[in-house]
Amino acid sequence: MDGIAPLLLRLYLAPIFIQAGWTKFQNFEGTSAWFGNPDWGLGLPFPEVLALLAASTELVGGFLLLIGLFTRLISIPLAFTMVVAAITAHAENGWLALSDATSWLADGTILLNERVLDAVEKKQAAISILKEYGNYEWLTSSGSITILNNGIEFAATYFIMVFVLIFTGGGRYTSADHFLRKKIFKQGH
Template sequence: MLDAIRNAYIQFLRCLKPLDGVAPLLLRLYLAPIFIQGGYNKFIAFDGTVEWFGNPDWGLGLPFPEFLVVLAAGSELVGGICLIPGIAVRLFSIPLMVTMVVAIFTVHLPNGWLAISDASSWLANERVMEAVDKKQRIVEILQQNGNYDWLTSSGPITILNNGVEFGATYLLMLLVLLFTGGGRYTSIDYWFRIRSEDN
């Protein structure tokens, strides 16, 4: 019986083998627009981003803000573009992970885990709980002074908590790409490697 289960499992894994490039492909296609947009936003608002990176009073208070903005925006923009076809995926995963670690510790960590305020979550902190009254007041103001049905036709009013959740998720996805690479059959990296092995 155990041999039959083991053989069936081995056969199952053999069936999956030709498709093992699909998961890295999906990770790449999910992450690419996030990083491209992030890098693009930093470049088009370069001066404001530099000010935010460097200002110790209302910003991040980081040293060499111009240099760091160029590094972060360049990594996100170029790395995000290269993720799409799967070029140097392992290499670009490293600066993108560094960018995520810096973002987590300088921007998101003080806000807790949740990216969106959800008071019903077991991860809700004091900041999230305070958002309940704020959201209720926002709803009241919009109901009294605006076309509430139209304003919420695309979705309910939500308060962003800006916690670690998304940054940590992207970081883990990049870590997977660092170890798996761009994916068998689905990345330019794979075909370059195959060609170099044939020569």
């Protein structure tokens, strides 16, 4: 049963990384521009190279996590990618991924993003506009309107999850790593 926890981590993370990498490749020019532009993007050097590395790591890493192949190895660049994302793209927005002015994390206790405190007012304004000029019932039929804060919460969570996989591996009996290791050791003895 000790392979179940790593399996669940892998199955949770795989579609997240696959989608993130796929999205970066689908709009590679825009992704590279965002990576490199200092005015409205991240202002990173070598944006095409870094965009290619990030997209490849996420896409290939997601598929490797899905089957549990080279789990420990791919988790290292995935963890690094999450640290870079947290620092370059999310840190200025504080902790919260979604704006919630009622959260104790929005009161200045941890990584204050004062814009979170305006989320209630902004959400009410958006709802008012949509009720007056849009089809509010249709627009909210799949869920309520949410204001994105884009803080480090998700990147930090994914970092912790892949960091755990560095130490646990893909999982006993639940990963390609387990069966590959078993085959290699069987041939070696």
